[in-house]
Amino acid sequence: QVQLVQSGSELKKPGASVEVSCKTSGYTFTSYAMNWVRQAPGQGLEWMGWINTNTGNPTYAQGFTGRFVFSLDTSVSTAYLQISSLKAEDTAVYYCARRYCGGNCYTDYWGQGTLVTVSS
């Protein structure tokens, strides 16, 4: 069965960096793009962008350029989100989510989420 398993919660100080991993199984990793979605505490869902797992080409939503980097290791079917120069407002749950595109596109499988807390 399809699974996306994310790395555990992180507590970081402002200015530090963090890497969130998303290990997949149960399907061909390079056949589906990967979305990243942020959810700040008590807030809604915000699309951060996606990465083409075939080419490695990332697309970032406005507001997620510069400090945010999507990457892949196809040898272990894993996607990564790196955030640098962390700020308090980066505190959120970050989700990886598989992007399925047939006639329409949608996000059919989600990781369990990784809570990143930025606090001094």
Add this chain to the structure above:
Amino acid sequence: DIQMTQSPSSLSASVGDRVTITCRASQSISSSLNWYQQKPGKAPKLLIYAASSLQSGVPSRFSGSGSGTDFTLTISSLQPEDFATYYCQQSYSAPITFGQGTRLEIK
């Protein structure tokens, strides 16, 4: 960017009720509209894709309709496990955008 507006923002209902949540797009998105359910502390779960297609494994009490700019999610007979927050999402064009969510609470 395409703005997605859900209504209501919150809703109180009883087990067995029929509930409808609406989602309006700021421009036509054809049928590129998806619905997700999220329970506290959990990842969102896909319910409906392409406006009206039921995701595998989702109970048939959930249904979706609409096209263009106006869409609805209907739960025909609320069950205790349906109390959650619901989000619409447009996948017509980047950036993908979500509605602000509708919190469905027990009356």
